[in-house]
Amino acid sequence: MTYDLCIIGGGIVGLATARAYLRKHPGSRLILLEKERGLAVHQTGHNSGVIHAGIYYKPGSLKADLCRRGAAATKAFCTEHAIPFETPGKLVVATDAQEEAAMALLAANARENGIEIEILDQAALQRKEPNVRGIGAIFVPTSGIVDYRAVCAAMAEEIAAAGGTIVQGVTVDRIVEGPESVTIGAGTRVWEAERLIACAGLQSDRLARLAGLPIRHQIIPFRGEYYLVRPEKSGIVRHLIYPVPDPALPFLGIHLTPLIGGALTVGPNAVLGMSREGYARFSVSAADMLTYLRFPGFWRVMRQHLRSGLGEMRRSLSKSLYLAECQKYCPGLDLADLLPYEAGIRAQAVMEDGTLVHDFLFLQSARMLHVCNAPSPAATSAIPIAEMVLGRALQG
Structure with a gap:
């Protein structure tokens, strides 16, 4: 069988992309390949579990927009699937004058991004958190916490219910793009797909090189x-x-x-x-x-x-x-x-020149899209990131 889409990577970006594809194209043939014998084993399952509000990102930037929409989408997804999450709020604490000045710039960022914040002086900070020391703080009431492994498990259930196939414990060792399909191999197993999206996280550069794409970066x-x-x-x-x-x-x-x-x-x-x-x-x-x-x-x-x-x-x-x-x-x-x-x-x-990549990095060919960098907070933003990834992968 030739699949309509193959996704490599069972972290939250790969799962969210698979879910989004099946919601847009019900009845499609989709397969997701994961080398581990579980989902969300690497970056997704080892982060702080924070649903970020987006105060750090440049106003009007893609990351600011994705984070703001992603936070709302994540909370809505959790509510729909009865996944526990909480919204205790975040305090960004300044401990000296230099940090206080930087905090003021951060607060201006937050306001331009339309994020609800409250500026606390030292006394207000002490009332809110008696065991925290600082000369001031930004309080972000919408920041939340969740177990992203539970989010991924619910996404996997949705994918299966929509007819998608998830195969775990398979390490992709060859990717060959042809004029009409992409061949993906793992040992003796082979799959054909009309299109491929790789969301391989820590192995993303290696998957791109395996697929024959010219890469100028490294993880x-x-x-x-x-x-x-x-x-x-x-x-x-x-x-x-x-x-x-x-x-x-x-x-x-x-x-x-x-x-x-x-x-x-x-x-x-x-x-x-x-x-x-x-x-x-x-x-x-x-x-x-x-x-x-x-x-x-x-x-x-x-x-x-x-x-x-x-x-x-x-x-x-x-x-x-x-x-x-x-x-x-x-x-x-x-x-x-x-x-x-x-x-x-x-x-x-x-x-290659030593620049740290702070934004998204994609490599693309006629039938493949490799997500080579999905910057923090990718877990918070995964649902709208998936829409963006699909838009790029399926264009034309």
């Missing part, structure tokens, strides 16, 4: 390490607590995040990963390391961000330094409060 893994706050201290904050982000970096900084179910995590940092999919501490993949060590863009980005990279590495190796970063705005935390928790790995696309 560099950045490891985000979290701690679980011991249960007795999980009520130390009631809201999501974020630092004012450094605009020069693509990461939001170490934050405190309540989880569905009542737990509280702190993190992540952002340290160079030695394995694309090695979540245990000190995981090493020689193949992954050799891949980026041979890539000129890696050395250029390391030189550009050497100081911040060394700081992240020190915090990774020293729990005390990691704690000190948290204590800037939550001084009531102690070393004994930080318990082990599974890390996440972010797929950061880097160009």
